[in-house]
Amino acid sequence: KKMHWQAAKKVINTIEQAGFEAFIVGGAVRDYYLKKENNDVDIATSALPEEIQAIFHHTIDVGIAHGTVLVLDFGEPIEVTTYRTESGYSDHRRPDTVHFVRNLKEDLKRRDFTMNAMALSKSGDYIDYYNGRQHIDNKVICAVGEPLQRFEEDALRMLRAIRFASQLQFSIEYQTLQAIHQKASTISYISIERIQVELSKIFTSKHAQMGIEYIENTSLSNYLPGKFNTHSWTGFYSEDRQVGWAYFCLVNESDLSLLSAYRCSNKDKLFTKSILGAYESLLNGMPPIDLLRYDLSMLKTACQFAEWQNKVLPFSFDDLADRKSTLPIQHINELAISGRDLMEWSSKKRGAWIKQTLDTAILAVLNGEANNDKQQLKEWFHAFHDEG
Template identity: 55%
Template sequence: MMWEAAKRVIEKIEQAGFEAVFVGGAVRDFIIGQPNHDVDIATSALPSEIKAIFSETIDVGIEHGTVLVLDEGEPIEVTTYRTDGLYTDHRRPDAVTFVRSLDEDLARRDFTMNAMAMTRSGAIIDLYNGQEDINKKVIRAVGHAEKRFQEDALRMIRAIRFSAQLGFTIEATTLSAIKSLAEQIQYVAKERIHAEFNKVWISRFPAQGIAMLEQTTLSHFLQGSFTAADWEKFQTTNPLVGWAYFYVLNEQESFFSNYKCSNKEKIFAKQVAEAHGKLQEGWQVLDYFHYDIDVLYTAYDIARWREQAIAFSRDEIETRKAELPIATTQQLAISGSDVIEWAQKKGGPWLKEALAAALLAVLTKQVENDKEQLKEWFHDIYKG
């Protein structure tokens, strides 16, 4: 659907007398034969000309030539051909110059496999032998490799991320350039590194990505331990799991702020680390109760990836959690006010202890989760 909408956008641009083509990852993935729903268009038309052609547009990056076109039912990014100025911040060009030539636009792109274009009819425009490199499963910088990485140092990690995703090798000159410029990764915003790592974690070959971080010495300038052997068995489709595993391998509190992790990522990783630590002694009923099943699964998987002995199967986790009499503390049949009334004394630290004991008694099936039975248990057993 996205492709069809994009084709209609290109057709309207052509009807207005301009050139427009598919570019970037969409073309690469089309040639590789894998799905891609992020379809981008490059054009000889200026942003103002695109806005004149279409009735519904949003300026999402107009200073760099990008306009979001909404006319065809799907949001389609359309970017004017451009050349880039100096990259003094190692991230973005200080200025861009809009041009009418596709050749000039393709020359500024990072890797040959990303520097191809495709017409609406499906003809491939390949000025840098990107198709040949794809066939050879090679990642090669466009033009002078060191210049590409000096422009945007994140491209070094992007090369490694593509290697992990596709199983491609990095061409020798490109690899050498990464090694010589590795320290420049320190100039890159941590949020951008975080986004690339998200893709490494869920890639087909994450251990290959970690190995390349070591081989290129990029790992020397990034926080954490990057040992490929630790990642040989790792595989996930959830980036949260990747951050949790990375944290378990490192367990440094500064790790979260350094990589600009979200609160969700931080909480999940710390819970997984706790559950993983407790797994070595064997999980108790309170562990099955307190930890979400995704946390338990991840902690279990980490133990397997690290070849640690586990006395039960992964399938038993769901079974044991499902067998709990209650799933949340809110389901406990009594409240603090009940216990205060039964004890006939003011609340205090003892109250929290009493409720915790009642919860454990219910979870271990010493008593039914019933208010009257819990009252009897409190008087006869807990209160003594």
């Protein structure tokens, strides 16, 4: 996993040999200071994109207009971006124009937070004009420059501040926080997809509740779909973004339309439906047929939901797992008969009766009325069928 750092150093050497400057910048420097792993090693350079393309053998132009070239010479792809300043921001989300500059300080100045505005030389020296290390030591997130202006330029930065706070368990510096409060309504300039990405990172962070609390207290919540109720998130923790989104729906009266509002995928929607179904079954004592329907990880998550919602259950997850393991079948598709068998035995046409009968057969197996055996189920079927 150190490969990216080695490749980055080689890239820097090569650029320096060609007579330009290059430094590691952004999240990798922050995480290096925090002693956290980060393989997303970005490089900033005084060389222009076309100069970078001339220096290296294998490059991909991933955004020349913004100054970014991907260098592939050393195995790992390394992003190399020309020092730049940005101006304009008339849409509150991206600069109208970018200007390439030859000075690192100018480049660092455009970055969002002091901890993200540091650079690291290849020999390990920090370039830290905005006291990023001191702010990291004090566990505060602090805008670079005038916070109000920085959020006016790009409203997404408000959510990024909150996201970093919950990931790192840092607080947001007072002036920066006041500025978020003041500019909260401008979050509506930002596309909902980008908001979804930041919320996913908040949901999966170590201290998700802290993020929810910031969203509520800065009143950003007034401009985002759904309720952000800090109290509902006490104890919540998951590394799985789908679990986060499902829980967000649950604490919003199981409002599944929120997933559409945030443009989540159909896969996310299916997951949420399933987990909310499992949770509801759990509150109903989890009947055997439902035990079959959900796998252990779903049952586990549903139990966690109950815990986070302060619902006291008369059984634990381990009890459920034990109950599940003693069932005669572990999944509905393990039933020894199929719809085809039913049609053969009854010479009736395909129809809704097939699914109903199979469900009843599963219940019969679960209740011990029949073994999960084709011959026995055939007898059971005829007895059942001849009655009906």
